[in-house]
Amino acid sequence: MTASMEKTADAAGGGRWQWPVPADRYDTAAQVRVAEVKAIRELGLENLRRLHRHDPAAPGWALIRRLLQPLEAANASLDSPPTSHRRRAMADATAVILLRCAQLERSYWGWSVEEWTEAIGADQAGFRRSAPAWADDAVRSYVSSHAYLLGGFNEFHRLGSLQRLTMARRIFGRDRVDAEITKVRAVLDQWGYRLGRGDDTLLPMVICQLFLLNRSPHVEDLTTELFDRIRSERLLGDLRLNTLHAVQRSVAALGFCHPPLLANGGGRTPRAGGAPxxxxxxxxxxxxxxxxxxxxxxxxxxxxxxxxxxxxxxxxxxxxxxxxxxxxxxxxxxxxxxxxxxxxxxxxxxxxxxxxxxxxxxxxxxxxxxxxxxxxxxxxxxxxxxxxxxxxxxxxxxxxxALLGPNPRVIADDVWAKLLWAGLNLQAADLPATRAGFFYPVELVRAITLTWLFSGQRSDEIARLRRGCIRWQHDGQTIGGDDSEVLVRDAVCLLDVPTHKTGTAFTKPVDPLMGEAIEAWQAVRPVQPQMVDRRTGEKVDFLFAFRARRVPSTYINGTVIPLLCRKAGVPAADVRGNITSHRARSTIASQLYNAKEPMTLFELQAWLGHRSPQSTTFYAKITPTTLNKAYDDAGYFARNVRTIEVLLDRDAVTSGQAAAGKPWQYYDLGHGLCSYTFFEQCQHRMACAKCDFYTPKDSTKAQLLEAKGNLQRMLVSIPLTDDERAAVDDGQVALDKLLAQLADVPTPAGPTPRQLGVPATATMLPIVTIK
Incomplete structure (x- = not known):
């Protein structure tokens, strides 16, 4: 046995455990003497198992005293209930080991790891195959304890199902082991670990395996090297690495080792090959x-x-x-x-x-x-x-x-409204559950969800928010945390945003619903150790931290958004792609920019925290509804097309007079009627020269026409030329210019306006627009 296997402490050192069977007190010769082999065989099962008919005075006991004495010392050191069944199991374990010594002709002091593994069995079935038929599972447990104390065996990852907690309590003492486990559990509970029944068994088991591997039941003896060796050699298996990670963090918080590295090596990029x-x-x-x-x-x-x-x-x-x-x-x-x-x-x-x-x-x-x-x-x-x-x-x-550039993708208003509803009605039953329950408390999930829905911040900025980032003001005065008026109707909720990608820290107003959710989380948030903000290099209290770990910025994309989509009954992707955390920023900015009383571009820039208004323009998208209203107000169609009223004389049509050339349709010019059939082609339609096709409205002919009972009225759209549109839109100057251009243009009747005696400066009425 090496010196590390005999780790001892001062007996007066406050109840520290010391190795109960020091090897230097015994004859540790590996070779079993011929007389010892013969004595073991002559004693037989009756004596070796110490059944009620055994002979304690048999001479063979003296011959195997050097083998028996360490086994008896190991049995005496075990913290085991003094029941008859436990005493029988210890005696049977002693018999199994002595029989194996005779079989191998080598003492347990010299057994290899493989020989101890064969004696204990890789599992319970393996032990039954190698041990006598009368040895049960309790005997296997005591054989494992003897292997640890006498053979230095600690390859427990080879043994399959084995009660490490029971073995550690038996070897190190129940009270001592439970007290050390309590130290670790107290730190984890302070950070918010709510261990369910499964975790409550897993945590003590992992800690006890650490004690056994370290040959010491004291938390202060757990070193960084031990944790690293367990990971590198996979001594616990992959399924228990999360618990091992938590244990090391708690031990590090107690000051006995370094904290564990992150999954990627604490910021170190993994080695990659293939390059020169x-x-x-x-x-x-x-x-x-x-x-x-x-x-x-x-x-x-x-x-x-x-x-x-x-x-x-x-x-x-x-x-x-x-x-x-x-x-x-x-x-x-x-x-x-x-x-x-x-x-x-x-x-x-x-x-x-x-x-x-x-x-x-x-x-x-x-x-x-x-x-x-x-x-x-x-x-x-x-x-x-x-x-x-x-x-x-x-x-x-x-x-x-040319193919690059910001492309914030706004979420459709109806989909966003459903996501808002889902976030405001989030319940514990909606959260993803594990075997040990919810990983994050519902208050944390609700707070981070409403922050995403209302703050318009990047996911990294949300994950880096500090505790106490919410402040309330009423009439310009800050409301204290204990003030009963903190939620008064007119209170303003302010969010302190930390230093971010494009600028320094700033403060912005947010919806009070978000502030209430954050304060509800802060009320139940467990105490968390300060952690380093990698962007600023300072130690801070992160708002969204749990179990001494900051909620990752990927949590919104990976958990919150799929959760809201399921609850709202909307797909996780639309025609613009997947719904991601950053799309909320563009959606909120677009809605603020298109509100009934919208934010200006510079106000929106300050709210988003942009350094330049050019960045804000990428997010301030004009919605189709707003664009449609602006398009209608611009009157594009009405500006290029004018609608006038046409009177149809049905008597002239039905009597056949229209076919003989009698006028049958009259274009209402407002000041008169024009009977020219191809009126839309007349160049004088907007500045009528009053040729032979023209009939003044105050004439008897016009009055008789208006009095006809079978007169049919209809609307006709007339496209305008640029000059005509200018005359309509720009007034008298443009109209005079149009008249000057038409002075020598023949009318449908033949004569030009100049020949008809129309002065070039005459003010002519435009076509009346009927909507």
């Missing part, structure tokens, strides 16, 4: 030096490794960044423009159904930007010679840039 070694070295050096955010650095690194794989396959000389020239840049951009999804990609997970499709313009632009950033930084840091200008040689081609 020298290219990878340059990329890793850039990655370690760049001051971009961890996520951006990782994305750029992934794109750069794709470029390296291309260079290895197509341009071996370009595998070294120092060899890149302007011609190399042009060659690579040309190749990129013809690449497909999956080309030079190490992993194709998540690309199913898209492999072989042409790359989209944003993807191409992103890879060009990654290369431009890499070479620009390397030249600025004087790592590479300035053989070309990255801004020019690696500029995004116009053919790709």
């Amino acid at each position: 070694a020298i290219w990878t070295e340059w990329v890793d050096r850039w990655h370690a030096t760049s001051t971009l955010t961890p996520k951006t650095r990782g994305n750029v690194r992934a794109d750069l490794l794709k470029i390296g794989r291309w260079a290895a396959a197509e341009q071996p000389d370009a595998a070294d960044p120092a060899n890149w020239t302007r011609q190399t840049c042009a060659t690579w951009i040309g190749a990129l423009d013809r690449m497909n999804v999956g080309d030079y990609t190490q992993r194709t997970v998540g690309l199913a159904g898209r492999i072989g499709e042409p790359l989209q313009a944003p993807t191409k632009a992103g890879r060009i930007a990654a290369a431009r950033t890499f070479f620009r930084d390397c030249q600025e840091w004087e790592w590479l010679p300035r053989r070309f200008a990255p801004e020019c040689a690696l500029a995004t081609p116009r053919s790709i840039g």
Whole structure:
């Protein structure tokens, strides 16, 4: 047994556990003597199992004393109920081990891990196959305890179903183990872990396995190296890694180890292969030096490794960044423009159904930007010679840039209204449940849902909101948190938005419903440790944090939106694509811009937190309803077409006089009637020259026509020329100009206005518009 197996503590050190069977007190010779083998066989099962007919004075006991004494010491150290069944199981476990010593002719001190595993059995069925028929499952449990104390065995991941909690309590003491588990549980409960029945069993089991592996039942002895070894060697299996992660976080909070790394290595991009070694070295050096955010650095690194794989396959000389020239840049951009999804990609997970499709313009632009950033930084840091200008040689081609640009996709009003209804009526029964219940409390989910529906903020900004970000004002005065008037009807709810992508922190008004939901969550929010805001580098109290972990920014897309779509009965995608968190920002901005009393562009810019009004214009979409009203008000059709009344003399038609040339239709000019059949072709229709086809309204003929009982009235649309439209819209000056142009144009009767004696400055009435 090694020194680490004999980890001890000062006996006076406040009840610390110490190894109960130190090996240095016993004869640990691995070889079993011939006399010992003979004595074990002569004692037989009756004596070895210590049944009621056994002989305690048999001479064989003295011969196996060196083997029996450590086993008895181990039995005495176990914290086991003093029942007859437990005593019998311990005696039977001792008999099984002694029989195995005689069979192997080697003492348990020298058994290998495989031999101990065979003695214990990989599972209960395996133990029954290797042990005597009379040995039951309780005997297996005690054999495992002896293997731990005497053989240093702790390969419990090989044993399948085995009660680790029971074994740890038996070896280390029930009270001691339960007290140490309580330390861990107290930290997790403070953070909001609400452990159900399944988790309540899993957490103690994982902690006890840690104690057994560490050979110490004290939380302060759990080290970072132990947690790392358990993960790397998969000593707990994948199903218990979440619980292990929680335990390490609590131990770290107690100050005994480092907190666990994130799934991606704490911001470190996983190693990727396939690129030339020298290219990878340059990329890793850039990655370690760049001051971009961890996520951006990782994305750029992934794109750069794709470029390296291309260079290895197509341009071996370009595998070294120092060899890149302007011609190399042009060659690579040309190749990129013809690449497909999956080309030079190490992993194709998540690309199913898209492999072989042409790359989209944003993807191409992103890879060009990654290369431009890499070479620009390397030249600025004087790592590479300035053989070309990255801004020019690696500029995004116009053919790709023309396809880029913001494209916020507004959600249809009816769909958005249903999503709002679903969010306002969110209940616990709507939440996704696990075997242990709801992962997040319903108050948290409701608060983050209404924040998405009402704040118009990006998902990252929502996830980074701070505790206390909601403030109330009434008549310009701040309302305290304990004020009974906090929800008065005229109270203004203000949201403090942290530093974001395009600007510094700012404050904006939001709907009180959102403020109430956030305050309801803050009232039940468990105390959370401060966490680092990666954008600002400061430690803050995140509003949406639970179990000492910030709610990820992907939670809205991955959980909240599908949940609302199911409850509202709307599809998760429309003609514009999937409903995503950012589409709410565009939808809210569009509705504020198209309201009955809309926000101005600059007011909307301040509410959205944009640095430039140009960014706001991408979100301020004019709705079709507003556009239709503006179109109607502009009067496009009415401006180009005028409708006049036409009188039809049905007597002239039915009597046949119309066929003989008698007038039968009269165009009402307002001041008179025109009987010219092809009136719409007359160039003088808007400035009538009063030719022979004209009949004044105050004439007897016009009055007789109006008096006819069978007169039929109808409307005819007359298209206007540019000059006629100007005469209608611009008034007298345009009308005089029209009259001057028509002075020498023949009328339908033949004579021109000048020949008819119409003065050039005459004021002529336009055609009356009848709507």
